[in-house]
Amino acid sequence: MSDKAFLKLPRVLITEPLRSKLSDSAIVLYSYLISLYELSVRNGERFRDENGRYYVVCPISTVMRLLNCCNNKAESVYMQLENQNLISRKRQGLGKANLIYVNPIAESTATYAKNAHDQCENIDSANAKITFAEMGKTHTIKNDYYQKDLNKIYPSISYGDAIEDIRNQIEYDVLAERGYGSVLDEIVSLLADTVTSTAETLRINQINIPTDKVRWRLKQLTAEHIEYVIGSLEKNTTEIKNMRAYLLTALYNSIDTLDTAALYGA
Template sequence: MKSSYRFLKVPLCLFSDSYSQLSVEAKILYAFLLDRLTLSEKNGFLDEDGSVFVYYTNSEVCRTFCCGSQKATRLFRELEKYRLINRRNQGRGKPDAIYVNQFEESPNSLFKNNDNQHSGVMKPHILECGKSPPINTEYIHTEDSHINLSISYNVVKEEIMEQIEYDVLAQRDFGGVLEEIVSLITDTYCSNESYVRIGKREIPIATVRQRLLMLTAEHIEYVINSLERNTTEIKNMRAYMLTSLYNSIDTLEADGLYGN
């Protein structure tokens, strides 16, 4: 008798030593994305280069895995870190376009990346129709006179980039705002001032530094998405972003807790 069950196909190589640090849930999510890829091909979800993309939102991941939004974001970032997917930010509340990288038959090559075999790997370009509106960076700048010269600026910047998984975030279509955020965090950490203004409060630099060291890729992504959703005029982008970064430690946790 023919079975009426549907099954997910999980590539066995995901259980090799090369992917030993990839969580089982991330591997299962990849299988769901592969399954969705077939549906997208049938529905003609193609970009201008003919590459297939899928839609699979954080909300869907939360329902499938019975988890919060923070964990859903973390699973996507795991897959990005291992270059199993690429996500293109479409801005203004639109879901990300997800390109699913597929495996070669040969164990010596993981992905199909040549021009004759479309793997769905995202091309390094921005589609005009999905381009996010630019974020005004007019007021973002580095004031060298406030930099603490006893701290190695370049060392701090490298450590911040590693801390927030910059290489993973750089695969997203965030434009120049990601670079501005890295510079802002580094400038603030290296500040020679005793206090830093966060919103309407003057907070000791030691406290601010401690909070900045708690930032992860999830917080950066959360702040950028919040900036894109903002519809009010921002007079001082630098101050606004710093306040958003500082507060994201609490607001992201609250959103995850209440499923916002």
């Protein structure tokens, strides 16, 4: 089997005392980012900034799928890596994925080694274990939950509550300031109709997909996805006969296509 099928796990992450501050999810993510970094180096100038530093692109939605977790958990894992100086993120603005710089392990270790003894003495290991256990229990979408109880993502939600939840989820106020007008409100209305639908299946990509699965995918949408879909709509030159069906398919697919576009600079 090719070594490309495996992630490289730096031993220091599981043996060095300061790494007690990293959850298992953070260790997995860092290992994954290392693999992306190696790809960036092999691609040469394409993933190199104006200062000559290589970067990787790994949107929150990718982390959510990698770790099988929700948005909040994915962000908290990134923050763990940042707090330990293992990565740094450079924001590019709404609609564009962050650039992620992966710092060498040796550099990170040196940064925190000076006060390692004092820091380790102050760690309350019992509380740390409880914190990470509760975090995983609160945010991670378990496989059995996904398979058996997806309807709890929006349990008996009213249309009005759905509108409010969706606006908060996609940062509606921020997007509204960018002048997207009626198309933004149409997307919110479409999403509300979808998550409150009583139909067993919904038509996506000309395929009938269980409504619960569609809801689960749409729950992963962020402001970046919405702006990406609107941008794609503006670039479209073909006639759209059914705008709502087109938008729903585009929103559903954006969970994957935004990652691909960000990775290849599309």
